[in-house]
Amino acid sequence: xxxxxxxxxxxxxxxxxxxxxxxxxxxxLAPTDKNKRQDELIILNVSGRRFxxxxxxxxxxxxxxxxxxxxxxxxxxxxxxxxxxxDPEVFRCVLNFYRTGKLHYPRYECISAYDDxxxxxxxxxxxxxxxxxxxxxxxxxxxxxxxxDDNDSENNQESMPSLSFRQTMWRAFENPHTSTxxxxxxxxxxxxxxxxxxxxxxxxxxxxxxxxxxxxxxGERYSVAFFCLDxxxxxxxxxxxxxxxxxxxxxxxxxxxxxxxxxxxxIMPYYIGLVMTNNEDVSGAFVTLRVxxxxxxxxxxxxxxxxRILGYTLKSCASELGFLLFSLTMAIIIFATVMFYAEKGxxxxxxxxxxxxxxxxxxxxxxxxxxxxxxxxxxxxxxSICSLSGVLVIALxxxxxxxxxxxxxxxxxxxxxxxxxxxxxxARIRVAKTGSSNAYLHSKRNGxxxxxxxxxxxxEEEHMGxxxxxxxxxxxxxxHCLEKTTNHEFIDEQMFEQNCMxxxxxxxxxxxxxxxxxxxxxxxxxxxxRSKKTTHLPNSNLPATRLRSMQELSTIHIQGSEQPSLTTSxxxxxxxxxxxxxxxxxxxxxxxxxxxxxxxxxxxxxxxxRPPPASPGPxxxxxxxxxxxxxxxxx
Amino acid sequence: MxxxxxxxxxxxxxxxxxIYQLVAGSLSPDSVEDEFELCxxxxxxxxxxxxxxxxxxxxxxxxxxYRGFKNxxxxxxxxxxxxxxxxxxxxxxxxxSTYATFLFNAxxxxxxxxxxxxxxxxxxxxxxxxxxxxxxxxxxxxYDLNKDGCITKEEMLDIMKSIYDMMGKYTYPALREEAPRxxxxxxFQKMDRNKDGVVTIEEFIESCQKDENIMxxxxxxxxxx
Numbered sequence: 001x002x003x004x005x006x007x008x009x010x011x012x013x014x015x016x017x018x019x020x021x022x023x024x025x026x027x028x029l030a031p032t033d034k035n036k037r038q039d040e041l042i043i044l045n046v047s048g049r050r051f052x053x054x055x056x057x058x059x060x061x062x063x064x065x066x067x068x069x070x071x072x073x074x075x076x077x078x079x080x081x082x083x084x085x086x087d088p089e090v091f092r093c094v095l096n097f098y099r100t101g102k103l104h105y106p107r108y109e110c111i112s113a114y115d116d117x118x119x120x121x122x123x124x125x126x127x128x129x130x131x132x133x134x135x136x137x138x139x140x141x142x143x144x145x146x147x148x149d150d151n152d153s154e155n156n157q158e159s160m161p162s163l164s165f166r167q168t169m170w171r172a173f174e175n176p177h178t179s180t181x182x183x184x185x186x187x188x189x190x191x192x193x194x195x196x197x198x199x200x201x202x203x204x205x206x207x208x209x210x211x212x213x214x215x216x217x218x219g220e221r222y223s224v225a226f227f228c229l230d231x232x233x234x235x236x237x238x239x240x241x242x243x244x245x246x247x248x249x250x251x252x253x254x255x256x257x258x259x260x261x262x263x264x265x266x267i268m269p270y271y272i273g274l275v276m277t278n279n280e281d282v283s284g285a286f287v288t289l290r291v292x293x294x295x296x297x298x299x300x301x302x303x304x305x306x307x308r309i310l311g312y313t314l315k316s317c318a319s320e321l322g323f324l325l326f327s328l329t330m331a332i333i334i335f336a337t338v339m340f341y342a343e344k345g346x347x348x349x350x351x352x353x354x355x356x357x358x359x360x361x362x363x364x365x366x367x368x369x370x371x372x373x374x375x376x377x378x379x380x381x382x383x384s385i386c387s388l389s390g391v392l393v394i395a396l397x398x399x400x401x402x403x404x405x406x407x408x409x410x411x412x413x414x415x416x417x418x419x420x421x422x423x424x425x426x427a428r429i430r431v432a433k434t435g436s437s438n439a440y441l442h443s444k445r446n447g448x449x450x451x452x453x454x455x456x457x458x459x460e461e462e463h464m465g466x467x468x469x470x471x472x473x474x475x476x477x478x479x480h481c482l483e484k485t486t487n488h489e490f491i492d493e494q495m496f497e498q499n500c501m502x503x504x505x506x507x508x509x510x511x512x513x514x515x516x517x518x519x520x521x522x523x524x525x526x527x528x529x530r531s532k533k534t535t536h537l538p539n540s541n542l543p544a545t546r547l548r549s550m551q552e553l554s555t556i557h558i559q560g561s562e563q564p565s566l567t568t569s570x571x572x573x574x575x576x577x578x579x580x581x582x583x584x585x586x587x588x589x590x591x592x593x594x595x596x597x598x599x600x601x602x603x604x605x606x607x608x609x610r611p612p613p614a615s616p617g618p619x620x621x622x623x624x625x626x627x628x629x630x631x632x633x634x635x
Numbered sequence: 636m637x638x639x640x641x642x643x644x645x646x647x648x649x650x651x652x653x654i655y656q657l658v659a660g661s662l663s664p665d666s667v668e669d670e671f672e673l674c675x676x677x678x679x680x681x682x683x684x685x686x687x688x689x690x691x692x693x694x695x696x697x698x699x700x701y702r703g704f705k706n707x708x709x710x711x712x713x714x715x716x717x718x719x720x721x722x723x724x725x726x727x728x729x730x731x732s733t734y735a736t737f738l739f740n741a742x743x744x745x746x747x748x749x750x751x752x753x754x755x756x757x758x759x760x761x762x763x764x765x766x767x768x769x770x771x772x773x774x775x776x777x778y779d780l781n782k783d784g785c786i787t788k789e790e791m792l793d794i795m796k797s798i799y800d801m802m803g804k805y806t807y808p809a810l811r812e813e814a815p816r817x818x819x820x821x822x823f824q825k826m827d828r829n830k831d832g833v834v835t836i837e838e839f840i841e842s843c844q845k846d847e848n849i850m851x852x853x854x855x856x857x858x859x860x
Contacts, residue, residue, distance in 0.1 A: 013859045017762050017773065018794070018798070020849055021826075022791075022798070024848070032858070099706075486798060489807045490805065491806060499809075
């Protein structure tokens with residue numbers, strides 16, 4: 001239960017007047033305030049700075065230091081105040097949490113000091129309000145990263161004998177600085193990449209003349225040498241690729257990664273060339289394949305952080321680049337069309353078609369101006385407009401792209417963070433909600449124990465259960481009144497699902513295993529969280545429970561309609577069920593009997609029966625309740 | 636643009652998105668919610684002495700009540716949303732919004748959509764410090780949704796459903812669809828003397844006074860504060 005509304009508990013209890021006239025059972029007794037003291041001011045002295053607040057303000061959160069009796073340890077008898085030898089600045093935030101129900105994180109505060117203080121006062125940091133939560137999480141993550149970096153640098157100096165050979169190899173590949181062998185390997189591969197790229201380049205340089213024929217490129221003149229170099233490089237690359245493939249922790253993911261694709265593309269042309277040397281027809285295609293050898297230069301990105309960042313930059317602002325391209329294309333088409341029609345009149349113009357004018361437009365707009373296509377007078381007017389607008393069209397999107405890029409990048413990061421936090425927040429809220437309802441169920445069980453102990457006449461055990469505060473006991477009394485009004489009890493989710501699972505198992509006795517297997521949806525979803533059997537609540541199975549759970553689980557089901565006319569075999573049950581409400585009320589005790597229900601042999605679509613009455617005494621057997629629902633499961 | 640980011644994961648999608656942005660303009664309008672038509676005017680209650688005269692609370696009790704009230708509603712007025720939210724904190728397992736609406740209508744005696752501190756304290760005074768007849772009157776007023784002086788079965792069914800809604804899903808025995816209706820039937824059997832299908836205030840008070848349980852439970856409210 002949240003804090004600030006503790007003050008509204010009297011209102012909630014007063015609002016229960018609406019339940020009284022409709023309840024059929026007597027209400028439980030209200031908890032009395034034994035030591036009904038007036039609300040008093042208490043003084044909290046934190047390192048000399050005095051804070052004052054009402055006692056009830058602090059008691060809103062009974063599971064923290066200030067809200068529980070733990071603060072009595074800090075009570076100073078001489079000055080009649082509570083003295084804490086802690087930071088007063090952070091205490092301000094802590095006390096505000098009690099007052100307003102919201103915990104804030106001050107930005108000037110160090111994250112670890114703040115965490116320490118929260119741990120001291122017994123407050124979970126998850127309660128930090130939305131306004132400050134992001135900042136808190138950011139700082140916490142930075143702190144954690146810093147700690148991790150420290151740990152890593154410590155660990156790197158130690159040897160780690162526990163890694164397998166494969167893991168050491170992978171680490172050596174990813175992090176060349178781990179060992180000298182890795183460093184050697186790193187430099188050797190770098191060297192060979194450079195050699196390969198340079199040979200590709202030098203291959204095409206004309207290399208002097210052989211007497212009697214025209215100038216040859218070096219590649220053809222010293223073909224054997226170049227072939228040997230190429231072979232050596234490809235050997236090294238192949239060996240490296242295979243080693244990486246072997247060492248990768250997830251081979252499938254490694255194969256799909258960009259770097260491995262580049263590796264493959266870089267070495268494939270050589271092997272394809274080996275295979276296809278004899279075939280003269282496809283030698284043209286083979287020559288084209290050699291262009292892919294230039295991809296070897298991208299292998300440098302493993303060696304250079306900057307290249308990787310550049311690649312990531314381009315990838316992340318691809319939409320902006322696309323926008324630039326689109327606007328350019330639009331402008332090019334417009335101006336090409338205009339130029340074509342403007343030049344159509346003149347006879348010897350090079351503007352033969354609109355696509356032919358594209359080249360002119362591109363060259364003009366990017367201010368290159370080769371001069372291979374020159375318009376006549378009419379075209380010059382539009383040509384000048386084209387070149388002027390070219391400057392604008394090119395120059396304008398670039399700063400926009402740059403600023404957009406940084407904005408979007410940060411925005412996406414923040415949005416992802418928020419989205420990730422949202423799931424976590426909702427989970428926390430759910431946990432808190434179940435926590436408060438669990439508190440009620442927990443105290444009910446304690447109340448049961450108390451009643452049982454009272455019956456056996458041990459009065460000193462009574463006080464064991466009175467550890468809840470007055471507010472909590474009043475809240476629980478309110479929930480108990482609601483239970484009495486509606487004749488239903490609160491149970492937790494696990495118990496509910498257990499009930500439905502048991503009732504389902506009870507109702508499919510003879511064909512248990514196949515039926516369970518044929519209704520996998522029932523067992524998996526209903527009983528996905530099987531809890532151990534706890535015996536404090538009666539285990540009476542209710543087909544009604546099962547009915548309800550069936551409604552949730554099955555996709556198609558034919559519900560046995562509510563037919564008041566039931567078969568004669570259950571007429572006696574009907575009688576019992578009618579005055580079932582009364583016996584339920586007369587006994588306020590919850591028994592711990594295990595009620596067994598003999599299972600019906602056949603599954604026939606019959607009407608739904610009323611829920612059985614709770615047993616007034618221990619160890620009674622309720623006659624069989626055959627309420628079956630024909631379920632056509634879509635599984 | 637955040638909405639699009641989730642949908643368009645592929646680069647093709649991104650290009651399409653940028654084309655769309657180009658055509659439609661990439662400025663996303665700020666969606667500022669200007670829906671504050673509620674009572675934002677700060678309301679101060681009358682003085683303590685007047686409230687002491689009008690209600691049966693002592694000075695200290697009024698002080699405690701006001702401090703709690705003001706903490707949750709700094710503007711001095713509670714609107715229906717706030718009311719529902721406060722009430723739902725006490726019933727984590729179920730859905731208490733319908734019942735909270737009925738309560739709100741019962742507290743809001745002048746039907747202006749807001750419950751001020753005077754309304755609040757007046758209602759509490761009747762429930763917690765009034766005579767049994769006063770309390771029964773107040774309960775009747777709560778049930779009579781259209782305030783026409785008699786409770787019909789439909790009104791009672793609405794109330795009953797809202798009470799059962801507060802229990803939530805995880806109950807033992809599990810809630811059935813017709814449980815509220817049956818409860819309404821038994822209620823009318825008890826209350827409706829002349830069997831005309833409606834319960835008037837006289838019938839209600841008379842029947843409640845005859846019922847031991849109800850009389851005893853009405854006395855529970857004596858020491859809530």
